[in-house]
Amino acid sequence: MTGAVHRLARIAPLAECMRGTRLATTGFVVVTQVLLYAELWRALYAHTAEVAGLDVRQAVSYSTLATLATTARAMRGATGESVKTRILDGSIAYWFLRPVSARRYRAWYGVGEALYSSAWVAAGLALGLVLGLVAPPASAAVAALSAVSFGLGLVVLYYLTLLIDLVAFWTVSTEGVTRFYEFVQALLSGALIPLWFLPGPLAAVVTRLPFAAGVSTPVSLYAGRIAPAGAAGPLAVQVGWCLVLAVLTAAVWRRAGRRLVVLGG
Amino acid sequence: MTAIEVREVSKRFRLRGPLLRRGRQPRRETVALDRVSLEIGAGEFVGLLGQNGAGKSTLVRVMTGLLVPDSGTVRVLGLDPNRDQVRNAANIGVTFGQRTQLWWDLRARDSFGILRDMYGLPEPVFVRRMRELDDVLGLSGFWDTQARHLSLGQRVRCDLAAAVLHRPLVLFLDEPTIGLDVLVRSQVRAMLADLARTGDHAIVLTTHDVDDVEALCPRIVLIDRGRPLFDGTLADLTGIGGRSGTVTVELTAGGGGPVRLPGARLLELDGVRATYALDPGVGQEEFAARLLGAGGVRSIDFEGVRLEDVLRSVYAGDHSRLGGPPAPVLPAAPAPP
Numbered sequence: 001m002t003g004a005v006h007r008l009a010r011i012a013p014l015a016e017c018m019r020g021t022r023l024a025t026t027g028f029v030v031v032t033q034v035l036l037y038a039e040l041w042r043a044l045y046a047h048t049a050e051v052a053g054l055d056v057r058q059a060v061s062y063s064t065l066a067t068l069a070t071t072a073r074a075m076r077g078a079t080g081e082s083v084k085t086r087i088l089d090g091s092i093a094y095w096f097l098r099p100v101s102a103r104r105y106r107a108w109y110g111v112g113e114a115l116y117s118s119a120w121v122a123a124g125l126a127l128g129l130v131l132g133l134v135a136p137p138a139s140a141a142v143a144a145l146s147a148v149s150f151g152l153g154l155v156v157l158y159y160l161t162l163l164i165d166l167v168a169f170w171t172v173s174t175e176g177v178t179r180f181y182e183f184v185q186a187l188l189s190g191a192l193i194p195l196w197f198l199p200g201p202l203a204a205v206v207t208r209l210p211f212a213a214g215v216s217t218p219v220s221l222y223a224g225r226i227a228p229a230g231a232a233g234p235l236a237v238q239v240g241w242c243l244v245l246a247v248l249t250a251a252v253w254r255r256a257g258r259r260l261v262v263l264g265g
Numbered sequence: 266m267t268a269i270e271v272r273e274v275s276k277r278f279r280l281r282g283p284l285l286r287r288g289r290q291p292r293r294e295t296v297a298l299d300r301v302s303l304e305i306g307a308g309e310f311v312g313l314l315g316q317n318g319a320g321k322s323t324l325v326r327v328m329t330g331l332l333v334p335d336s337g338t339v340r341v342l343g344l345d346p347n348r349d350q351v352r353n354a355a356n357i358g359v360t361f362g363q364r365t366q367l368w369w370d371l372r373a374r375d376s377f378g379i380l381r382d383m384y385g386l387p388e389p390v391f392v393r394r395m396r397e398l399d400d401v402l403g404l405s406g407f408w409d410t411q412a413r414h415l416s417l418g419q420r421v422r423c424d425l426a427a428a429v430l431h432r433p434l435v436l437f438l439d440e441p442t443i444g445l446d447v448l449v450r451s452q453v454r455a456m457l458a459d460l461a462r463t464g465d466h467a468i469v470l471t472t473h474d475v476d477d478v479e480a481l482c483p484r485i486v487l488i489d490r491g492r493p494l495f496d497g498t499l500a501d502l503t504g505i506g507g508r509s510g511t512v513t514v515e516l517t518a519g520g521g522g523p524v525r526l527p528g529a530r531l532l533e534l535d536g537v538r539a540t541y542a543l544d545p546g547v548g549q550e551e552f553a554a555r556l557l558g559a560g561g562v563r564s565i566d567f568e569g570v571r572l573e574d575v576l577r578s579v580y581a582g583d584h585s586r587l588g589g590p591p592a593p594v595l596p597a598a599p600a601p602p
Contacts, residue, residue, distance in 0.1 A: 004382040011379060015370035018411060081368075093331055094366040099355040100383045257350070258333055 012112035149218035159245030190216030268467035274337030312482030358433035
């Protein structure tokens with residue numbers, strides 16, 4: 001019965017593009033953040049050539065890419081297609097009344113979100129390269145490995161965000177848990193501060209968490225912090241988190257369907 | 266053929282107080298449905314009525330598979346609507362009052378396109394159905410507008426179109442005309458009447474709008490406190506327990522027309538105007554024949570029992586004429602032709 005389900009991936013980009021102000025806002029935030037962080041890192045490197053094994057060019061590249069990956073993804077959430085918002089407006093019922101399961105629908109919607117945020121990252125990367133903020137990849141292998149890692153990171157981030165969102169089936173409101181997640185994500189993903197600045201034992205733990213798999217791993221590969229020869233381990237960690245989180249979210253979806261609350265009359 | 270079969274379905278909701286007071290307040294339980302049984306045949310148009318909180322919406326949610334009953338079984342075209350949610354979804358269409366299924370940021374036309382992809386409708390079929398729906402609901406004037414900018418009436422019409430786009434065999438309509446102006450309401454009713462005429466769809470209409478019910482529903486199921494109080498035809502409900510209509514007769518001046526006649530009780534005589542209450546079991550045609558036979562009659566105006574009045578007395582707690590709670594459920598009405 002279900003036909004061109006893959007076309008559900010166009011919903012999120014289409015919704016974003018319907019609003020010119022949202023596109024302009026995202027562009028403004030991305031450009032401003034990239035330039036501000038680049039200036040910050042340049043200031044930090046004003047009196048030193050190298051910190052923790054990275055020179056200023058690598059550090060600015062890292063910062064620019066990490067900012068792009070985080071901001072582009074955060075801004076796509078404005079479309080509001082989440083369990084939380086749909087439970088609050090009562091239209092979550094329709095997710096369970098169509099011949100595409102809620103889980104599958106949300107996954108295809110997520111593919112669209114990922115493509116949309118990736119387009120922003122690609123545009124930002126191109127701009128960064130032109131402005132000299134981002135160093136080109138050291139080799140074709142680095143480019144390929146960081147692209148694969150970025151893709152895996154998107155999957156990990158999709159599942160993490162989804163897990164937090166699915167909590168709404170039990171709590172209706174997810175304000176608190178979302179705030180906590182965003183705090184942890186910002187701190188432990190390497191988006192604000194590269195994880196190698198953390199104390200040794202803590203860094204060893206944090207780099208193996210799913211938060212790092214979303215941002216730190218792909219950007220570290222691109223910036224040269226992780227050499228292609230040593231990429232297998234971090235990539236395996238990413239794949240591992242993809243599998244673990246996929247199993248976990250599938251289990252939560254199954255329980256969520258039986259917990260459905262349609263607010264109001 | 267049975268389209269919907271509800272057998273001994275019960276559902277309770279456990280309500281917990283806010284965290285700080287949870288220790289002091291006992292956990293409350295609300296019985297939303299209490300051993301409800303119901304059969305709806307293919308081609309039937311059923312009005313599901315009841316007060317706020319009577320259990321109508323819960324029953325609809327159970328029948329659509331959104332809620333799992335605590336006990337009892339539900340089958341929609343032979344499928345368990347909760348366990349076979351995806352397969353069942355292909356057979357049913359649903360509207361929930363003012364909750365839209367349109368994608369808020371997209372044009373209405375885009376939402377229809379997404380539903381086409383979900384239901385796997387071939388493009389020519391999709392185009393033909395959109396044209397048919399446009400003819401009845403007048404959608405093309407606004408289907409290029411983002412859903413967020415549609416008026417309530419426009420959005421409701423789009424939602425109705427979205428619910429029937431895939432030609433579902435079973436349709437659940439929860440307050441489909443709530444908040445609509447008379448013009449849009451009549452458009453919606455016309456569209457639903459067209460659907461009913463095909464005889465292919467089992468339609469369940471939940472509403473507080475008695476005009477919708479009187480215009481559309483040959484069969485009525487009345488629910489109160491989670492129990493079905495009445496299941497029968499609209500005529501059964503308005504005539505139950507000896508309720509009768511009134512007849513106003515204008516007599517010819519000085520003609521000495523009928524004053525007292527068998528089959529009706531004279532309520533009032535005001536000059537040439539006499540008002541009667543029909544005795545139980547006396548039909549309008551029969552009494553009209555008696556009046557005309559007696560002569561001296563200028564006009565006859567029958568006024569039936571209004572559904573609204575019946576519902577008002579039932580909601581006020583007068584179940585006596587329905588048999589008193591727990592009421593035996595009357596046999597289901599035959600499917601409309």
